[in-house]
Amino acid sequence: MSLPKVYEQLLQIPSVFKGSGNRWIFTTIIHTGELFEKTALGFWDLQTGAEKARIDLKERKITALAILDDNTVLLGDADGFVMALDIVKKEITWQKQAHRGPVTVLEVAPDRRRFASGGADTTTVLWETPKK
Secondary structure (H helix, E strand, O other): OOOOHHHHHHOEEEEEEEOOOOOEEEEEEEEEOOOOOEEEEEEEEOOOOOEEEEEEOOOOOEEEEEEEEOOEEEEEEOOOEEEEEEOOOOEEEEEEEOOOOOEEEEEEOOOOOEEEEEEOOOOEEEEEOOOO
């Protein structure tokens, strides 16, 4: 069953996240087809207006996102996984099972050396930032 176009458009909800330095990266999580069936991420540099990347995450159901630096985002999914996505390489470079159920929030520490994930299972996990 596909969603009517009006619902598909409503699921293209933009969010703005601050990257490192003075750059801002605008991201849009686009869900198409069945609710949360497929996810694509779009990234734009608002200083230059240039699109940095558009990444199809296939069947991943992304439920949380945090910017780690200008080239890396942290993602949480509906299956409880936390992962690092390299925007330039367009690939997941690190992933761990974090929660039993969806990841609901990701927050990066100001020094970027650690981050926290929270889940629908009501747990919080502290992580060391993945090394490149």
